[in-house]
Amino acid sequence: MENLSAKKFGVQFHPEVTHTPDGRELLKTFLFNHAGLKGDWTPQNFIDDTLKSIRETVGDGKVLCAVSGGVDSSVVAALLSESVGSQTTCVFVDHGLLRKGEAEQVHETFTKTFHPNLIVINAHDQFFSELKGITEPEQKRKIIGENFVICFERNKAVLESHDFLAQGTLYPDVIESGSATASKIKTHHNVGGLPDWMKLKVIEPLRWLFKDEVREVGRALGLSSEVVDREPFPGPGLGVRILGEVTPERVKITQEADWIFREELRKSGLNRGIWQSYAALLDVRSVGVMGDERTYEQPIVLRAVTSEDAMTAQAFPFAFEFLEHVANRIVNEVDGVNRVLYDLTSKPPATIEWE
């Protein structure tokens, strides 16, 4: 039903869902032909507004921003660098459980492209010694989480002098928590398990954005495609892609195998159709033969899925030749691996990650 001159329109069906193939056209017609919208929401407008509002909010205060190498925290850090860069300290905890080259990537992004004060906490030894002998997945996750906090505790002297904590909260989280209309700045009460002494005010510059908008803003800010198009990566990092005990040797094996897989995906261009792809290391051993010698080594599992939203996922249908080529490279180039498997299971019943 409609009244064109009163600009009142009603439809019983749902134009917003993809099951209504031309629903977008209807919304476009409503917005542009009838409601007088100009389409003035662009990444650049968002950036201009946000830089201004960060400057107003922060004043001459000091801001702390934890960066992980992920899209959200990188975009937050970039916005801070562009607005209150000299008052911003980015903290990067390098726990040694990132993918090959990613710690270097973070360093490069925040020294070459953007110039906030960057504190890199190298905590490889701390994480590896705490994870020694631990094989149970939930316990590994817990230890990794706790050690992040310990890293902050150890740097208390530097971090204590800050007034604000910047976080990469996105609009869907805001909607889910029911705080969409709540005040933009709230006092921080141990958000994300950070220590109690960090009585910081939280600023959330991305709280009005969806993930795809964050990527667009990142692109407009000049972040590299490696950062902007980065796959979702679990907080505990390779800790949950190495089944069984996490040791420096096993991390190295996983990183190298994962690197080869991703390199081949990039070369073939297949990465563009894939939601998430990685190599995991299993905690079993199997017999093999290399040259004339018997081997007794660990298997690598390759996982690559397509997904819309991570709620459901399907294994990517690679050509056999591609998988065979990757398997050959891994067995030949990575010491300690004598077998390569491909995970065919969808989610559900499996999950995207192995732990």
Next chain:
Amino acid sequence: MQHQLVSVIDFGGQYTQLIVRRVREQGCYSEMVPWQQAEAHILDRKPTAVILSGGPRSTLEPDAPTINFDLLKDLPVLGICYGQQLMAKNLGGEVQKSTEREYGKRHLGPRTPGTLVETLKNDLVWMSHGDKVTHVPPGLSSPQALKPAQLPPWKT
């Protein structure tokens, strides 16, 4: 902020967030507002247009979620599903319980040229509702008729 705003009033619909995303895809800034906060939001933020979402309730229930339609008098409004039923009810039309629930894909069939629903080249649409508008409010016309072969009496 300097840009225009499209406020999507949420009546608890499962697709409300999707409406916001679709509007933003068109380069128009949009926010989702719970219906209880709609009045304060509209007065404060002065949106350029308003979209009323779907929702799980029935407008026929005594305490059905609603908003003050006086606020919408001069604004462009698009009501979707529950949102349309609410419009019909508040602007002088009538909503009734349907004898059968309508869920899934339907064809719209012939529509009046020049109307909003006519912009759908492909007339396939997705439905999910129980009530229907039985009388369109005075001043509003009904430009679409669902194919009678597939559907019992006219539903907006």
